[in-house]
Amino acid sequence: MAHKSGEYRGALRPTGPERERLLLLAEGLDPGTRRWLHELGIAPGWACLEVGAAAGSMARWMAEQTAPGGRVVAADIDTRFLDDVDHPAVEVRRLDIRADALERDAFDLAYCRPILLHLEDHEAALARMRDALVPGGVLFAQEPDLCLYEAADPDHPDAELFARFHRALYGALREDRRMDSYLGRTLPRCFARLGLEDVQCSATASYQRGGDAG
Numbered sequence: 001m002a003h004k005s006g007e008y009r010g011a012l013r014p015t016g017p018e019r020e021r022l023l024l025l026a027e028g029l030d031p032g033t034r035r036w037l038h039e040l041g042i043a044p045g046w047a048c049l050e051v052g053a054a055a056g057s058m059a060r061w062m063a064e065q066t067a068p069g070g071r072v073v074a075a076d077i078d079t080r081f082l083d084d085v086d087h088p089a090v091e092v093r094r095l096d097i098r099a100d101a102l103e104r105d106a107f108d109l110a111y112c113r114p115i116l117l118h119l120e121d122h123e124a125a126l127a128r129m130r131d132a133l134v135p136g137g138v139l140f141a142q143e144p145d146l147c148l149y150e151a152a153d154p155d156h157p158d159a160e161l162f163a164r165f166h167r168a169l170y171g172a173l174r175e176d177r178r179m180d181s182y183l184g185r186t187l188p189r190c191f192a193r194l195g196l197e198d199v200q201c202s203a204t205a206s207y208q209r210g211g212d213a214g
Contacts, residue, residue: 026054042065043065047070110139141191
């Protein structure tokens with residue numbers, strides 16, 4: 001939504017390249033997100049809120065999983081890429097989670113993915129999402145920890161340089177308050193401070209090659 005020092009830059013990017021970037025992010029993230037939502041029990045009839053709906057791939061999928069009787073609010077600060085989400089159960093909504101109000105006790109699931117690391121007060125955003133849940137609802141946040149990059153081949157002559165570079169890069173971005181590149185590991189503590197019950201955490205690592213979607 002907004003970098004820690006400055007406004008959200010996606011809205012300033014040309015539509016074509018930004019759409020391509022969001023589609024590539026979805027290609028890399030959607031399989032894991034769908035698996036976790038299945039584990040969380042997404043079911044027909046659920047009302048779902050997605051904060052940071054991007055190009056709408058997960059909104060469409062959640063609409064299918066919650067039919068019949070379900071509904072999905074696909075919310076984003078930049079809704080340019082949700083203009084082709086044509087599903088009767090999906091409501092596209094322009095939302096700035098830093099400031100805009102959400103209805104209370106309205107959703108069975110409130111979900112976001114790589115967005116909190118860009119917010120100056122991610123805990124306040126999560127509190128808004130928590131308050132939008134019905135009693136017993138599920139709050140799900142999928143966020144990265146960007147300071148754990150390692151070379152897949154530890155014997156490569158540049159392996160240590162690769163690791164040092166990424167630690168320095170994302171450490172500098174965090175120190176400069178561009179993003180909280182360590183956010184992923186801190187979410188369980190944050191959820192506990194919000195008074196949430198049955199807090200669970202799952203960490204995964206992905207294997208990426210040059211040129212793939214990631």
